[in-house]
Amino acid sequence: MSFVEYKEFIEDGDTAIVFLGHDSMFPITIQNGSQTQTKYGVIRHSTDLIGKKYGSKVICSKGGWVYILYPTPELWTLNLPHRTQILYSTDISLITMMLELKPGSVVCESGTGSGSLSHAIIRTVAPTGHLYTVEFHQQRAEKAIEEFRQHKVDHLVTVKNQDVCKHGFGVTGIADAVFLDIPSPWEAIGHAKSAMKSEGGRICSFSPCIEQVQRTCLALEEHGFTEINTLEILLRVYDVRTINLQVADLGRAAEEKSSLDGTDRTKQISAVQHGSALFKSGVPPRETVGHTGYLTFATKSLF
Numbered sequence: 001m002s003f004v005e006y007k008e009f010i011e012d013g014d015t016a017i018v019f020l021g022h023d024s025m026f027p028i029t030i031q032n033g034s035q036t037q038t039k040y041g042v043i044r045h046s047t048d049l050i051g052k053k054y055g056s057k058v059i060c061s062k063g064g065w066v067y068i069l070y071p072t073p074e075l076w077t078l079n080l081p082h083r084t085q086i087l088y089s090t091d092i093s094l095i096t097m098m099l100e101l102k103p104g105s106v107v108c109e110s111g112t113g114s115g116s117l118s119h120a121i122i123r124t125v126a127p128t129g130h131l132y133t134v135e136f137h138q139q140r141a142e143k144a145i146e147e148f149r150q151h152k153v154d155h156l157v158t159v160k161n162q163d164v165c166k167h168g169f170g171v172t173g174i175a176d177a178v179f180l181d182i183p184s185p186w187e188a189i190g191h192a193k194s195a196m197k198s199e200g201g202r203i204c205s206f207s208p209c210i211e212q213v214q215r216t217c218l219a220l221e222e223h224g225f226t227e228i229n230t231l232e233i234l235l236r237v238y239d240v241r242t243i244n245l246q247v248a249d250l251g252r253a254a255e256e257k258s259s260l261d262g263t264d265r266t267k268q269i270s271a272v273q274h275g276s277a278l279f280k281s282g283v284p285p286r287e288t289v290g291h292t293g294y295l296t297f298a299t300k301s302l303f
């Protein structure tokens with residue numbers, strides 16, 4: 001099992017996702033002889049999982065069932081053990097697109113945190129690119145190294161345990177893109193610039209507060225970055241509701257011309273007579289609580 005490839009059958013040592021529902025999933029490590037408890041009963045790895053196809057419906061000991069899913073960076077983001085705040089797929093998708101990441105890209109990141117963004121970057125730059133990720137908290141750096149090894153992506157990533165603001169990314173002139181998710185990104189802009197290729201590249205910094213954004217933009221300008229833009233994703237969900245809407249009274253001539261017949265026409269005439277009708281519609285909630293942070297993007301140009 002590797003986060004950058006797909007295979008059909010579950011094997012000993014794999015990381016897999018136990019899916020009980022969209023709001024209820026958790027990761028497991030498949031181990032011969034081991035078992036996992038769920039609210040639907042026990043799953044025995046040797047008999048219920050190993051050798052079965054990913055995506056299979058597995059019946060637990062109490063008769064309920066779960067799906068066993070192949071792990072993707074998106075599923076990992078929803079299920080990983082949190083050591084820090086993390087980035088979610090809404091922001092990650094914009095970061096990937098605006099940093100112009102693709103297979104073969106070389107990327108520098110700091111901090112690694114819980115590795116949520118790192119897994120997505122690694123999947124995008126594989127099989128020929130590389131991620132250099134810097135984390136100054138020793139246990140977090142060690143845990144990230146262990147997870148990358150377990151997820152069989154360690155050949156695509158180098159983890160450095162150091163302060164990016166003092167010592168940079170440990171590489172010079174090779175990065176196509178740099179991503180910063182640290183409290184004082186403006187202190188790392190100079191190091192980001194020297195890590196990037198001389199012909200240029202893209203940078204992104206994530207900050208929850210506008211004061212951090214202002215300082216980062218000033219530092220980007222001082223270091224000669226161009227196309228400085230700050231974006232914010234506000235995720236807006238829509239609920240499906242049945243709503244009562246006013247119907248325009250277009251007069252008798254419009255009713256008679258209507259192409260509807262039978263029951264539908266009777267319903268339409270009745271709606272017009274009563275001035276309103278019921279419709280199924282997508283309704284946004286009154287408040288949008290989606291603010292995660294600001295994403296500041298900029299370009300290092302050749303000149």
Ligand SMILES: C[S@@+](CC[C@H](N)C(=O)[O-])C[C@H]1O[C@@H](n2cnc3c(N)ncnc32)[C@H](O)[C@@H]1O
Nearest residue numbers: 084087111113114115116117135136163164182
């Ligand atoms: C919010 S977390 C990053 C989360 C990560 N983007 C993810 O998606 O999992 C910020 C991390 O940056 C690390 N950090 C903060 N300042 C740093 C610095 N100057 N050098 C290296 N790492 C730093 C912290 O220890 C923390 O683990």
